Amino acid sequence: MLTDEKRQLQLCDVADLPIGYVPRSLAPNFREIMDKGGKVSAIVTGDPVPSYPPWPLQNEPGGGLVLPCDYVISTPCKDDHKIITDTLNHIPEGSAMELLMC
Known part of the structure; x- marks a missing residue:
């Protein structure tokens, strides 16, 4: 369950299902924060x-595993908090997520 940063290998060896991905709807927000000089990291908690609602169930398309984590977001732009909050309010998995920004 290790990643190999040098070869860009991702953690994906739990029951042959990919894990360790940022929710697709949050990825553009995180990319924008990083492009502006901010930092986004995840701490596994x-x-x-197995995935559970609001995520697709394990045997459904897009289902698999959920890796519980806290995203740590450091951004120079205060508007990013509102942008991410708006995204979380409009996605199913947003109901299972909490936003804390530093």
Whole structure:
């Protein structure tokens, strides 16, 4: 379950299902923050578990595992908090996420 940063290998060896991905709807927000000089990282807070609502179930397309984590977002732009909050309010998995920004 290790990643190999040099070869750009991702963690994807739990029951042959990919894990370790940022939700697709949040990825553009995170990219914009990083492009502006901010930082986004994740701290794993628990063991991987089979996906559950609001995510697709494990046997459904897009389902698999959920890796519980806290995203740590440091941004020079105060508007980013509102942008991410708006995104979370409009995606199903947003109901299971909490936003804390530093």
